[in-house]
Amino acid sequence: MRGIRNILIGTMTLGLATLFTGCGDQNQREIIRISHNQAADHPTNIGLMAFEKYIEGKLGSKYDVQIFPNELLGSQVNTVELTQTGAINFTVASNAILESFDDVYQVFNLPYLFSSPEHYHAVMDNETIIEPIFKSTAKSGFEAVAWLDAGTRNFYTVNKPINSPEDLKGMKIRVQQSASNIRMMQLLGGSATPMGFGEVYTALQQGVIDGAENNELALTSNKHGEVCKYYSYDMHQMVPDIVIGNERFLSNLTPEEREIFDQGFKIISQVQREAWEDSVETAKAQAKEMNVQFLYPDVSAFKEKVLPLHQEVIEANPKLKPIYEKIQEVGKNLGGEDK
Known part of the structure; x- marks a missing residue:
């Protein structure tokens, strides 16, 4: 190969x-x-x-x-x-x-890093x-x-709204081609489907996947809102x-x-x-005209499911630990919560 x-x-x-x-x-x-x-x-x-x-x-x-x-x-x-x-x-x-x-780039794929x-x-x-x-x-x-x-990454789906991690069970969700993203979906209970971004629209349209995760512009610039009618702000990543x-x-x-x-x-x-x-x-306004509904679930429920991934990744890749600690220190200095 x-x-x-x-x-x-x-x-x-x-x-x-x-x-x-x-x-x-x-x-x-x-x-x-x-x-x-x-x-x-x-x-x-x-x-x-x-x-x-x-x-x-x-x-x-x-x-x-x-x-x-x-x-x-x-x-x-x-x-x-x-x-x-x-x-x-x-x-x-x-x-x-x-x-x-x-x-080393694994660190930015950690959900709720920021x-x-x-x-x-x-x-x-x-x-x-x-x-x-x-x-x-x-x-x-x-x-x-x-x-x-690239803003916050959130779930958007064709037929079923995502209001809790339990709603992801059995759903095929497109993720970026990354081991940590696949593991994130496993922890959330969904079925990760890695694929290139250019393939997502057709996969959604043909029912190959049930949804994807990305920022709001994917709904409009890439027309995913023509197929997906639910956008849930779980805010799992800022990548x-x-x-x-x-x-x-x-x-x-x-x-x-x-x-x-x-x-x-x-x-x-x-x-x-x-x-x-x-x-x-602008994208949100346009998406609403496409009949996309914006949902605001309890973020803490999603966070609780995936935070174990932080320790998993750092233990498997020790060179990330000092970077991770510096990132957390910046957050503390800004008054952000400790993870």
């Missing part, structure tokens, strides 16, 4: 190289390709467009930034691999995918905590350069999406260029996060 997978990746890389050959303009500017799986009106794309504007404003004589939304260059799994090889320069990856490259959005943002903006994690995948050919707010860049491209930048790119990465996060809150409110 590994051989077949490598052949497919090589074929895709060769195909993209062929596709992109000769795409430069007459000034022979170097093309910077950025891929993601969201729609053009999504905050992720808005943040990346601000990055494009900034980089071309500073280094437009050398670089031509091109953004490819909607999985135009492939699924997240594929584009992470293409970023490794340098066929594309940057992509947006889920935390779950990055977990397969370095298990006590509030403020706690979540304070941790992700803390360079002492985040920088070692971002650089952990350099050995794999890429490094993380920016984090994106960032991560912008990653090819290590070779980044290391070949001059110090002056890298400084400009680093500022551009900060702009991605800033603009994306500013767009996020408004986008969520």
